Amino acid sequence: MKTHNIGIIGYGGMGSYHHTRIEKPCGINFLSAYDISAARLEKAKNNGLETFDNLDDFLADSRIDAVLVAVPNDKHLELCCAAMNAGKSVICEKPVAINSEELEEMIECSKKNNVIFTVHQNRRMDEDYRIMKKIFDEKMIGDVFRIESRVQGSRGIADTWRRRKVHGGGMLYDWGVHLIDQMLCMVPGKVTSIFAEFQYISTNEVDDNIRLTMWFDSGVSALVEIGTCNFIMLPIWYMCGREGSAQIDYWNLEGRINHLIDNDIKFEDEIPSTLVGPSITLAPRAEDTMEELPLPKAEVDKGFFYKNFYDVLEGRAEPTVSIPQIKRAMKVIDTAFESGRIHKIIECDI
Numbered sequence: 001m002k003t004h005n006i007g008i009i010g011y012g013g014m015g016s017y018h019h020t021r022i023e024k025p026c027g028i029n030f031l032s033a034y035d036i037s038a039a040r041l042e043k044a045k046n047n048g049l050e051t052f053d054n055l056d057d058f059l060a061d062s063r064i065d066a067v068l069v070a071v072p073n074d075k076h077l078e079l080c081c082a083a084m085n086a087g088k089s090v091i092c093e094k095p096v097a098i099n100s101e102e103l104e105e106m107i108e109c110s111k112k113n114n115v116i117f118t119v120h121q122n123r124r125m126d127e128d129y130r131i132m133k134k135i136f137d138e139k140m141i142g143d144v145f146r147i148e149s150r151v152q153g154s155r156g157i158a159d160t161w162r163r164r165k166v167h168g169g170g171m172l173y174d175w176g177v178h179l180i181d182q183m184l185c186m187v188p189g190k191v192t193s194i195f196a197e198f199q200y201i202s203t204n205e206v207d208d209n210i211r212l213t214m215w216f217d218s219g220v221s222a223l224v225e226i227g228t229c230n231f232i233m234l235p236i237w238y239m240c241g242r243e244g245s246a247q248i249d250y251w252n253l254e255g256r257i258n259h260l261i262d263n264d265i266k267f268e269d270e271i272p273s274t275l276v277g278p279s280i281t282l283a284p285r286a287e288d289t290m291e292e293l294p295l296p297k298a299e300v301d302k303g304f305f306y307k308n309f310y311d312v313l314e315g316r317a318e319p320t321v322s323i324p325q326i327k328r329a330m331k332v333i334d335t336a337f338e339s340g341r342i343h344k345i346i347e348c349d350i
């Protein structure tokens, strides 16, 4: 089996995670790291990598086939292009860029140098997502018409580059791009309109609370929500189909499907009283018309990204995270920012 060497630009949290924690086939070998931080280079050295404090020297190493770029978001364009201009294939961490214009420059650069360019959209293999995608694909709750996907915490954003606008901080770039990518990979068809609402609770500089709705031409409405000031968490997934609803409560993957077994609905003659007042339409249905089912098991291949990347380097596969997919997610982000700015629904064709 041929070995392909990878060098890392930015041996911080995610650079070191790729090196030491992500499952890889044996033909992928992390060889070296370049970082502007001496402390991070020391860490890389202790973890067995060759280290460089000079970008040109790092990129001049002909043993390196590909470079992983895992630096703050505002540096992706410059460093991905530097690597591609040195003839290296590139894996860029998400979000690939700050906007579609930057992304186009990167794509042009990869074409000019005839190198591979892909993005680490790893959350396509998260178990919660795979479970919901299975429910969606297999119509386990009938045709789905609404999906809500969210992550919430209560600690604000750490006071690092993630909290700085100039570095591409904020939660739309951070978590938003993952949830958007998942949604675009789950729901077929085009996004025809977008509305996004941004709030600035723990900082005035970058968005730390977002609600983004995408309407698809299939009729599905998809909400992506990220909160950093939530002391009671809502479910991470909530999905409505014509024959049931599915929910995942939180990170522990507990949840359920409530599935319709009898839709012969009988409404009461008298208006039922509930603790919150009278309601005929929304009063609970008879228990024996519905069954509670466990969430299905989903296949999760945690090694999918580098297995595919190895095959791409070998010339026998296309990148699993493709350029058209990356462009779509970036366009959703551009449109969301614009929608937030003008506080209006924006029609689109994404």
Ligand SMILES: NC(=O)c1ccc[n+]([C@@H]2O[C@H](COP(=O)([O-])OP(=O)(O)OC[C@H]3O[C@@H](n4cnc5c(N)ncnc54)[C@H](O)[C@@H]3O)[C@@H](O)[C@H]2O)c1
Residues within 6 Å of the ligand: 009, 010, 011, 012, 013, 014, 015, 034, 035, 036, 037, 040, 069, 070, 071, 072, 073, 075, 093, 094, 095, 120, 121, 122, 160, 161, 173, 174
């Ligand atoms: N896919 C995921 O699940 C995931 C998770 C976390 C972070 N990320 C992404 O990874 C990237 C890095 O995030 P992080 O959490 O590792 O940040 P980090 O701050 O932990 O690490 C960034 C590293 O880049 C180095 N650096 C900064 N500027 C540099 C430059 N000009 N040249 C070389 N090195 C430089 C820093 O010294 C640091 O070691 C971001 O784009 C982030 O969005 C992805």
